[in-house]
Amino acid sequence: MHPVDVAPPVAPGLLARAIGACQSLRGHRLPWLALAFGAGVGIYFALPVEPSDTVAIIMGLVAACLLFTAFLWRGGLGLIPLLLACAVLGVLIAQARTQLVAGPVLGYRYYGAVEGRIILIDRSASGATRLTLDRVRLDRMAPSATPRRVRISLQDDTGVTPQPGLRVMTTGHLLAPSGPTEPGGFDFQRHAWFLQLGGVGYTQVPLLLAQPSKGGASLVVARIRAAVGDGFRARMPGQAGQVAAAITTGDRAGLSDAVTADLRASNLAHLLAISGLHMGLLVGFVFWAVRGGLALIPSIALRHPTRAWAAAAALPFALAYLFLSGGSVATQRAFVMAAVMLGAILLGRRALSIRSVAIAAILVLIWRPESLTGPGFQMSFAATGALVLAFGAFARSDRPDWMRGWRGAVISLLLSSVVAGLATGPFAALHFNRIGQYGVLANMLAVPMMGLAVMPLLFIGLILWPIGLEMVPLRVAGWGIEWILFVADRVAALPGAIGAMSAPDWTVLPILGIGYGLLGAGRGRVSRGGGVAALILAAALWLQSPRPDVLISDDARLIGIMSGDGRWLNRESGAGFVAASWLENDGDIADQIAAASRARPDLRARGIILYHARGKRDIPEAVAACAARPGWLILPETVETIPPGCDLLEPERLRKTGAIALFQGNDGLVEVRTARTLQGDRPWSTDTR
Structure with missing residues (x-):
């Protein structure tokens, strides 16, 4: 039947x-x-x-x-x-x-011996060396309760030099990953859960060697990466060598703060993050070099599938770049996308098609579904999908002769910069609250140099390295990097180079994603019209998204009150990460000191009355004031007697609610939102402190 x-x-x-x-x-x-x-x-x-x-x-x-x-x-x-x-x-x-990925998470503040094997070395936002350790051992803690991994920042670099694979020990402070700094904000607890980080902290004690390395493939790869990075720095002095090390091995430790700031302000910071752009440039160079070389031999070009051979040759180089760069999540995602594209060529299909993008997206989501919530996945597939659609339409049109050959290649790179920049711009603004106002201009000037000179010449230099002929290509690649840094410096210095955007309501991101998805998947007017409608709706909701009138941190130490001049903060120092996050989400470019120097707004006209005690000595005065006129009572510790009508916010309660936001509605009522409510009752949403 x-x-x-x-x-x-x-x-x-x-x-x-x-x-x-x-x-x-x-x-x-x-x-x-x-x-x-x-x-x-x-x-x-x-x-x-x-x-x-x-x-x-x-x-x-x-x-x-x-x-x-x-x-x-x-x-x-x-x-x-x-x-x-x-x-x-x-x-x-x-x-x-x-x-x-479930594993133990610290339930209290830990201070004591920390021992583990180094699996990742990077830098914190303050520039301190940061280690991720696995096979962790903590004093007086059962193995079943010990986190699988911890991340610890080194405040003292006088100890043993960290290397992946070494088992080290120190004495440090650890605590559970913190929750969102405000309701609906970035959920670091969820991020840490999927990284299997059960504790984060710092140490002020020098790092000691607990056990010599036993070798292994991971250590061999780490030593190769370190040797390549050091070799670039030695052969390309200055920041050019640091940039070369960053885009090949992922080591950005030597980049100066000024260069990093210029790249961010000019919207060129993506050139440092090893992702789809770098993988695509490398794979494309190998593919066209192999295919072009075979085309010079008529007996091979006319009788054999040179296109498939070139794809087969490019795949091992993509895999080698994955290991050389450190194999970050972004690089792994880029490798999957490149492998799908090359696989399509091997099977006789179109490499650059929405079908290939869809297959890559499905594979990435099956392998790491949590990547959907991160900016890397969203920006990578938004850019790739937009490029496929744009160049697909471009390929179907009749192109004049002046758009062919080398001129067509340059125009294609310029077009890629514009299309990718426009496609990723909304996601960059949503996640980072900063917009490089001249980012399109900077990318048009810098990305062609990266694609036509820097990446190919660095690759050629690596190939010629063993026979000592690498200096010429590396020297020219250094000139290309210096051009990119020059562009970043000049663009960043332009008036109004950095624009700020306030964070939207949490509903904007899924609507934005649906709009992009319908535009990519749709073929008719109805589906693509629905995509455009979703984007318009997301923009409207973004523009109408209010910022909280009051923000209260999850430890009751920091309070931020919105005014006409921006958010006032009650502290000039301390809780710096939370303060910076609030100001960025407000679209405010001021720092914590400037925000604290603003005049404190009077909230009584908005129906919100706050009493805050910064220390134990201030508690009686705050309690007495709340008794005279009830309102929100924010205290650093629990008190036995609470005046009638007062709503107490103290550390014990805030441990359960997380950060709190207050909104004054048009009807005069105050809406209360908590970080835990928006997080939900999920495996990663543990007590925030």
Whole structure:
């Protein structure tokens, strides 16, 4: 027996149109499946509570039924249950990933011996060396309660020189990863959960060697990376060598603060982050070099699939770059995308197509579903999808002769800069609250140099390195890097180079993602029109998103009150990370000292009355004032007697709620939002301190 088409009882005209719409997507279903799968992953992370095992089993059965229904309706409406099944599978895979990485998290402040193996070395925001350790041992703590990994910043660099693979020990302060600095803000607890970080902290004691390294493949790769980075610095003096080390090995420790600030202000900081751009430039160079070389041999070019051979040759170089760069999550994602593109060429398919982008997105989300919530995934696929659509339309048009050859290559790079910049701009503004006003100009001047000279010449220099002929290509690559730094410096110095954007309501990001997804997956006017409508809605919600009138940190130490001149802060120092986060989310370029020097706003006209005691000595006065006129009573510790009508906020309560935001509504009522409410009851949302 053969399966027959079964359709639900729908009006004949509507059914015919629905079937026609589904059939019109034959050969173009993968983008829709990727969109549905991503929506399922997003739904999982937006859930207020973690699904139970029973619910997971039920969802698995539902997915199986939907897949069976899709098989029965495969000649008609089968796409609809297939999309629903992909969404359910997205939820299930995200939940499975959450359980797979689960590990102990510190439940209290720890001070004592810390021992572990170094698996990652990077820099904190303050520039301190930061180590990620696994195989951790903490004093007086059972192995079952010890975090799998901890991250510790070194305040004293006089100890042993850190190297990946070394087992080291020190005495340090550790605590659980902190929650969002404000309701709806960046969730570091969730980020740390998927990194398997159960504790973060610092040490002021020199690092000691606990056990000599036993070697291993990871240590060999780490030593190769270190040797390459040191070699670039020795052969390319100044910041050019530091940039070369950063874009090849991922080591940005030697970059000066001035260079980093210029690159950020000019919207060129992405040139330092090893991602799809660098992987694409390397793979593209190897592919075209191999294919061009084979084209010079007619006996091979006319008889053999040189395109597939070039793709096969480029894949090992992509893998080598993955290891050389340190294998960060962004680089791994870039490698998956490159591998999919090269695989499509090997199979005789188009490399740059929305289908390839969709396959890469599905693979990345199956492997690391949590990446959906990060700016790296969003910006990478927004840029790649936009480039595919733009160049697809460009390829279908008739191009004049002056757009071919080397001039066409330069124009293509310039077009890539503009398209990618426009596509990633909203996500960059949403996550980082900063906009390089002249970013398009800077990218048009710098990215072609990176693609045509810097990356190819650094690669050639690495190949010629063993035979001592690397100096010429590295010297020229250094000139290219100096040009990029010159552009960054000049653009950053322009008036109004940095623009600030306030953080939108949390609903804006999913709507923005849906809009991009519909534009990428859609083929007709309806779907793409829906994408445009979603983008317009996201922009409208962004513009209307209010910032909290009052923000209270999760330890009651920092208070921020919004005024006409910006947010006033009650402290000039201390809680610097929280203060900087609040000001950035406000779209305020002032620092903490400037914000604290502002006049304190009077909230009584807005119906909000605050009494804050900075220390124990101030508690009686604050309590007495609240007794005379009830309001919000913010204290550094719990008191036995609370005046009637006063709403107490003290550390014990804030441990459960996280940071608090107060909004004064048009009706005069005060809306209270807590970080824990928006986080939900999830595995990673533990007490914030």
